[in-house]
Amino acid sequence: MAVLLILPFVAIYGLVFIYPTIKMFILSFTDAPLIGAGDWVGLENYERLPRDRRFHTALWNTFYFVALTVIPGTLVALVISLGINRLKGRLQSLVLALFFLPYILPVSVVYLIWDWTLNFQFGIAMHLFDWAGADRIPVFKSTAWFMPAVGFVTIWWTAGFSILLFLAGRRAIPEEIYEAASLDNSGSWSTFSRVTWPLMWPVTALVSTIQLILQLKIFDQVYLFSQGGRPNDNLVLVYYVFQRAFQSNQGGRAAAVAVVLFVIVIVVSVLNFQLTRLSGGRRK
Amino acid sequence: MLNLKGLAAGICVATALVSSAAASETVVWWDFLSGGDGVRMKQMIQDFNKEHEGQITIDATTLEWGVPFYSKVQTSAAVGEAPDIMTYHASRIPLAVEQGILTEVTSADWQQMGLGKNDYADATWDAVTIDGKQYAVPLDTHPVVLYYNKDILGKAGLLTENGVPKGMDSRDGFTATLQALKAAGVKYPLGSVTADGNFMFRTIYSLMGQQDGVLMSGDEFLAGDNAEKLQNALAVLQDWTNEGLQSTYTDYPATVALFTSGEAAMMINGVWEVPTMTDAHAKGKLFEWGAVELPVIFDHPSTYADSHTFAIPANKGKEMSKARHDAVLEVMSWISRNSLFWATAGHIPAYGPVTNSAEYKAMEPNATYSSLTANMIFDPKSPKAGIAGPIFDVMSSYFVPTLNGEMEPAKAVEEIKYELNDL
Amino acid sequence: MNPTRIHRINMAGLAITLITVIAAVLWAFPLYWGVVSSLKPEDEVVRPYVELWPQTLTFSHYVHALTQTQIGIWYLNSVATAVGVTFVTVASSLFCGYAISQLEFPFRRALWWLILASFMVPIQTLIINHFELIAGMGLLNSWTGIILPQLIHPVVIIVYKQFFDNVPKDFREAAVMDNASEWRILTRIYIPMNWGVTTALSIVTFIWAWNSFLWPFLAVTKTEMMTITVGITQVSDAFGVYYARELSAAVLAGLPVALAYLVFQRKVTQAITLSAGIKG
Numbered sequence: 001m002a003v004l005l006i007l008p009f010v011a012i013y014g015l016v017f018i019y020p021t022i023k024m025f026i027l028s029f030t031d032a033p034l035i036g037a038g039d040w041v042g043l044e045n046y047e048r049l050p051r052d053r054r055f056h057t058a059l060w061n062t063f064y065f066v067a068l069t070v071i072p073g074t075l076v077a078l079v080i081s082l083g084i085n086r087l088k089g090r091l092q093s094l095v096l097a098l099f100f101l102p103y104i105l106p107v108s109v110v111y112l113i114w115d116w117t118l119n120f121q122f123g124i125a126m127h128l129f130d131w132a133g134a135d136r137i138p139v140f141k142s143t144a145w146f147m148p149a150v151g152f153v154t155i156w157w158t159a160g161f162s163i164l165l166f167l168a169g170r171r172a173i174p175e176e177i178y179e180a181a182s183l184d185n186s187g188s189w190s191t192f193s194r195v196t197w198p199l200m201w202p203v204t205a206l207v208s209t210i211q212l213i214l215q216l217k218i219f220d221q222v223y224l225f226s227q228g229g230r231p232n233d234n235l236v237l238v239y240y241v242f243q244r245a246f247q248s249n250q251g252g253r254a255a256a257v258a259v260v261l262f263v264i265v266i267v268v269s270v271l272n273f274q275l276t277r278l279s280g281g282r283r284k
Numbered sequence: 285m286l287n288l289k290g291l292a293a294g295i296c297v298a299t300a301l302v303s304s305a306a307a308s309e310t311v312v313w314w315d316f317l318s319g320g321d322g323v324r325m326k327q328m329i330q331d332f333n334k335e336h337e338g339q340i341t342i343d344a345t346t347l348e349w350g351v352p353f354y355s356k357v358q359t360s361a362a363v364g365e366a367p368d369i370m371t372y373h374a375s376r377i378p379l380a381v382e383q384g385i386l387t388e389v390t391s392a393d394w395q396q397m398g399l400g401k402n403d404y405a406d407a408t409w410d411a412v413t414i415d416g417k418q419y420a421v422p423l424d425t426h427p428v429v430l431y432y433n434k435d436i437l438g439k440a441g442l443l444t445e446n447g448v449p450k451g452m453d454s455r456d457g458f459t460a461t462l463q464a465l466k467a468a469g470v471k472y473p474l475g476s477v478t479a480d481g482n483f484m485f486r487t488i489y490s491l492m493g494q495q496d497g498v499l500m501s502g503d504e505f506l507a508g509d510n511a512e513k514l515q516n517a518l519a520v521l522q523d524w525t526n527e528g529l530q531s532t533y534t535d536y537p538a539t540v541a542l543f544t545s546g547e548a549a550m551m552i553n554g555v556w557e558v559p560t561m562t563d564a565h566a567k568g569k570l571f572e573w574g575a576v577e578l579p580v581i582f583d584h585p586s587t588y589a590d591s592h593t594f595a596i597p598a599n600k601g602k603e604m605s606k607a608r609h610d611a612v613l614e615v616m617s618w619i620s621r622n623s624l625f626w627a628t629a630g631h632i633p634a635y636g637p638v639t640n641s642a643e644y645k646a647m648e649p650n651a652t653y654s655s656l657t658a659n660m661i662f663d664p665k666s667p668k669a670g671i672a673g674p675i676f677d678v679m680s681s682y683f684v685p686t687l688n689g690e691m692e693p694a695k696a697v698e699e700i701k702y703e704l705n706d707l
Numbered sequence: 708m709n710p711t712r713i714h715r716i717n718m719a720g721l722a723i724t725l726i727t728v729i730a731a732v733l734w735a736f737p738l739y740w741g742v743v744s745s746l747k748p749e750d751e752v753v754r755p756y757v758e759l760w761p762q763t764l765t766f767s768h769y770v771h772a773l774t775q776t777q778i779g780i781w782y783l784n785s786v787a788t789a790v791g792v793t794f795v796t797v798a799s800s801l802f803c804g805y806a807i808s809q810l811e812f813p814f815r816r817a818l819w820w821l822i823l824a825s826f827m828v829p830i831q832t833l834i835i836n837h838f839e840l841i842a843g844m845g846l847l848n849s850w851t852g853i854i855l856p857q858l859i860h861p862v863v864i865i866v867y868k869q870f871f872d873n874v875p876k877d878f879r880e881a882a883v884m885d886n887a888s889e890w891r892i893l894t895r896i897y898i899p900m901n902w903g904v905t906t907a908l909s910i911v912t913f914i915w916a917w918n919s920f921l922w923p924f925l926a927v928t929k930t931e932m933m934t935i936t937v938g939i940t941q942v943s944d945a946f947g948v949y950y951a952r953e954l955s956a957a958v959l960a961g962l963p964v965a966l967a968y969l970v971f972q973r974k975v976t977q978a979i980t981l982s983a984g985i986k987g
Contacts, residue, residue, distance in 0.1 A: 006802065008802060265829040
């Protein structure tokens with residue numbers, strides 16, 4: 001019986017997870033194209049990476065993107081959720097819906113809408129710059145602004161998810177604690193720093209962990225926004241894997257990059273898990 | 285509007301061959317033609333299907349131009365999922381042949397289509413020939429041209445009595461025209477696709493050609509003073525940016541929109557936008573406009589051009605049936621013979637009998653810019669060249685920062701040279 | 708507490724409320740702007756000034772998108788593959804989660820650790836080998852091919868196991884006394900007691916699958932097999948000005964999920980928090 005129950009899951013897992021993972025490692029030691037066999041080249045694909053400019057760009061941009069989204073995204077969601085928490089009834093549902101809506105939209109829709117809103121020539125956001133007397137910024141066409149802009153859009157897109165988690169976390173704090181705090185004549189800031197923040201810490205850690213692992217794997221937005229622009233300056237690791245494998249037809253070299261990302265994500269996850277456990281433990 | 289029937293005379297033979305096959309064949313077709321010229325091609329496909337009812341049906345799909353199209357073709361051919369026929373840039377044929385994703389067009393095929401070497405210009409035939417074998421059927425040649433808004437230029441007194449822009453013969457002259465437009469209150473005297481390095485390759489390579497510069501000498505990139513010629517080309521364009529004479533960080537659709545909305549007085553773009561202008565003008569939604577050969581910025585006229593061709597993918601592990609192959613040949617033959625209509629999409633048809641016809645010679649605005657055919661230059665014939673190929677990829681990365689004033693031309697050339705020779 | 712203090716807090720509270728509401732409106736403004744732009748003629752959207760409402764209201768772009776593109780087929784592909792992913796993921800995870808939670812079998816702990824570990828593995832790095840695998844099986848350009856590599860959602864099985872662990876042992880013992888089979892125990896007790904979990908997990912899995920881009924983008928080369936997220940960005944018109952037309956396609960792609968969310972807001976909210984392991 002047990003075997004029958006686990007069989008579908010184990011079969012799927014073996015086929016689309018275990019098997020491809022093993023194959024990826026093997027592929028990274030060959031010079032195979034995307035489809036077809038190649039010769040064993042040992043560590044050559046890895047030895048190339050330190051000299052590979054595009055790999056540097058991709059690695060740097062990936063970490064830069066993580067820095068731009070994880071902590072800022074978590075804080076934005078926290079602030080918004082506290083604002084929403086003060087509202088009541090219908091107004092609360094409405095405001096929550098407005099903040100949450102972007103999250104359920106497909107990335108292509110998010111891309112089309114923001115590409116239009118921030119369009120250098122016709123975007124409505126550019127009129128704000130004009131109106132403020134500032135120079136327009138070609139956000140998706142200049143290297144300096146590309147990552148921050150995509151980070152901003154990503155926060156806009158995914159904040160809804162984090163907001164819901166924060167709201168749930170905030171509601172789990174018993175109201176008596178706040179009543180006690182107000183009887184103590186505690187000001188809003190000290191209530192926040194002494195009650196809300198510490199009690200919300202587990203949720204904050206959870207949200208930022210989910211964000212961290214998600215954003216290391218960034219591809220969709222970067223790919224879409226750099227279309228018709230300068231993809232080579234905007235590479236991130238998954239994009240570089242895609243470029244090597246599907247555009248340059250170099251399966252082996254692509255797999256080596258994939259392995260590097262694979263290892264990075266696992267190392268970061270383990271570190272993050274240990275850190276949050278430690279800091280969580282200390283706070284208790 | 286056009287007498288297509290006259291040209292269709294020779295088709296009967298091929299049609300007879302195809303109709304001998306009993307069942308109707310569906311030919312899966314991919315192209316990347318989606319602007320005004322895409323509308324024209326859809327029309328031709330419709331006409332083809334109508335004329336071949338019960339025999340051949342073209343099932344056409346338009347994919348995103350450039351890297352997305354060629355990546356899809358490459359991976360699809362490798363797994364046997366490529367179409368039966370596709371449009372292909374001649375510049376990319378060497379790379380495709382090296383990758384083994386094209387099927388040869390044999391002399392028997394040419395015979396069956398009723399087409400051959402003598403129907404094409406030498407350069408065009410050579411572009412589809414690798415090691416003495418042909419891999420595609422040429423459809424057209426498509427250069428870039430200078431579009432201009434006659435209303436704006438006229439008002440600023442910048443048109444000659446022939447109705448073309450002033451100052452087309454020198455760098456100083458053309459810059460003066462741009463400055464005069466700026467002084468007349470035009471926001472963008474020149475609309476340029478400055479956000480897309482792939483596109484700017486056409487303009488920059490044209491400007492190199494005006495100095496007799498070449499990309500490849502043997503296996504070496506930008507050898508000798510060719511690097512300097514590239515730098516000169518970049519410097520001119522960057523100067524225009526610095527003086528506020530051209531649109532910066534503008535992507536393809538925005539460039540067209542700036543021109544059609546009258547915010548940009550001139551625009552360098554491919555001839556394939558001709559139908560966009562013709563159609564809008566016919567609807568009364570566009571100003572008076574014209575298109576001419578690029579200005580001579582350096583020593584002599586020169587314009588970059590590429591060719592659209594039809595190719596048959598080599599689908600791995602999937603042999604094409606005789607009947608399907610015949611149908612594909614009929615498609616290529618029919619479209620070539622009827623390519624006078626394709627000329628309304630701005631392109632210069634590759635099929636000689638069409639370009640030699642009186643109807644073609646009278647066609648506007650094609651006739652105005654057709655002089656440039658004498659000055660056309662093409663990509664180096666190398667597996668590294670071509671739309672979305674390795675050379676494009678490297679150069680385009682440095683064009684965008686340079687054209688928008690982020691990087692010095694000298695620095696860009698140095699980087700480009702290093703990366704190209706490192707390919 | 709003195710009255711002025713209460714007054715001050717109320718003023719501050721009101722200000723925060725006001726700021727939140729304004730922020731929400733600004734937050735959603737790009738969505739509004741996308742919709743409004745899609746209702747303007749192309750020459751109106753590129754005007755050099757701002758018009759918050761179309762001067763000429765037109766639905767022509769929607770007509771174009773619905774009649775001249777394959778958007779209908781893309782919808783169908785999106786629905787079919789998202790439902791497929793949801794059904795297979797939830798069903799296989801439910802069975803496996805139950806087995807791990809309630810039954811004894813060899814390598815049970817090993818399997819559980821494997822699932823927990825896979826939580827950390829970036830699936831995106833497997834695209835090359837997924838492509839090779841699916842191509843080798845001849846499944847590119849098929850629903851099955853789009854679905855298969857998207858079936859790895861360890862979080863579903865983890866949540867199921869936690870909920871099954873929490874079902875009181877008494878139920879199980881009583882059923883075993885009655886000689887009920889494992890299958891009966893699962894279908895009559897454990898599944899009905901956790902319908903809420905199943906609904907929630909189905910909702911989140913569906914959202915993930917509907918929104919997925921990278922894999923469907925790679926696995927499909929034929930336009931008639933594209934999902935809507937891929938179709939609206941890969942089959943646009945490269946040349947010419949079609950801003951409003953593209954936006955109308957975007958609105959059509961986003962509308963069904965947006966409406967579904969507005970109708971089932973509460974359910975979706977619960978589903979999301981549950982999927983992160985918070986019992987909301």
